[in-house]
Amino acid sequence: MAYGGYNNEGGGGGGGGGGFNVGGSQQGSSQAGGGSKYNDDTLRPVTIKQLLECKEPYPGADLMLDGQSITQITLVGQVRSVQPQTTNITYRIDDGTGLTDVKKWVDAEKADTEGANTFAPDTYVRVFGRLSSFNGKRHVGAHFIRAVEDFNEVNYHLLEATYVHLYLTKGPPTTGDGAAAGGGAGGAGDSMFVDNGAGGAGGVPARVLSCSKGAQNMFSFLHNSPGGNEGLNLAQISNGTGMTTREIINASDELLGQGAIYTTIDDETWAVLDY
Structure with missing residues (x-):
């Protein structure tokens, strides 16, 4: 799956999270005739602390992290509480850097099935979804949630999120002679x-x-x-x-x-x- 600059190449050690091809180019623009920007969406591994610190340039604008718009995100954390409701199931997720609400909307036709498949407190889960902000309060609207079966995925995700953040804020890793890996010499400040x-x-x-x-x-x-x-x-x-x-x-x-x-x-x- 291509995420627009965030490509699942090699799968990484964590499984299910993909690998961040930070050097990749974002794909496409609008879908034909529809003006949709789904092809420009990126899937980025993040910590909850990063989500809480995202900037909103102006009301209604895409939230920004490290100078880039945040669209699709993935995070890994532990369920602290579960609140089943008529229209959604709200999970309070903790990843060690902060806490956030994750809302999984319930399909009315599958309410009984989805309600029975909630994740119990203390379960580690991986969430795929989109960060939303309403009246100054943020939550993640989950497209998909699954249980983490190998705890190595928790550590892998934190390392992956760290790597992506450093790449976007500090630039690519340097070689022994100080030149940026992959070509392109930069100044000492880079x-x-x-x-x-x-x-x-x-x-x-x-x-x-x-x-x-x-x-x-x-x-x-x-x-x-x-x-x-x-x-x-x-x-x-x-x-x-x-x-x-x-x-x-x-x-x-x-x-x-x-x-x-x-x-x-x-x-x-x-x-x-x-x-």
């Missing part, structure tokens, strides 16, 4: 990375430089140490950096908040988020 000033391999994300010295030390150690997909655990980082357990925990909280690292096999094992 790069997502900056030299760490220590002569080490590669650089560090600019936002890490705003973190504490401990967080920078931890990031540099993770960045320059071979840890495979599982990353490095607290004991390895402590032995390699001389940092105390408390210093590492505080540093990890900073780096997680900046989206520079992520937890892997447990809450005390981290790896660098490779952009």
Whole structure:
């Protein structure tokens, strides 16, 4: 399925979410004779925090995120409450970044069937739908909701949403010589990375430089140490950096908040988020 710049190529590790072909071009324009813009719709992975922070240029305008219109979206979260009503089922969804209402409209002819197939609280679900705003309050009108069967999909979705946000706000990843991957040289201000000033391999994300010295030390150690997909655990980082357990925990909280690292096999094992 082509989503207009967001294409399901390879399927990704999460399944069902598609892969974001950020370099792709949006397809088509209006449908013949109808003036519809469905061909220009994009499907974008988002967090609830991003939805709550979308900008509305003027009343009735498309909501904007990272300078682009938000049309079709997909999110993954946990059901906190369910409110069945005559015309719709309203789910309160929490993805760890915020909460939002997701409304699944009920087909009157299938009301009994759809009402029986509601998702119970604490169930993880993936939602496909459209963000709507009415009287200043936002909700997601769901086209389709399904249960998440593999928890890896939750982590995959958050990483995918992070990657898309960084691509749209920072530009494509850079190669070793600083040129944007895929061609097209940009100025130093266009790069997502900056030299760490220590002569080490590669650089560090600019936002890490705003973190504490401990967080920078931890990031540099993770960045320059071979840890495979599982990353490095607290004991390895402590032995390699001389940092105390408390210093590492505080540093990890900073780096997680900046989206520079992520937890892997447990809450005390981290790896660098490779952009």
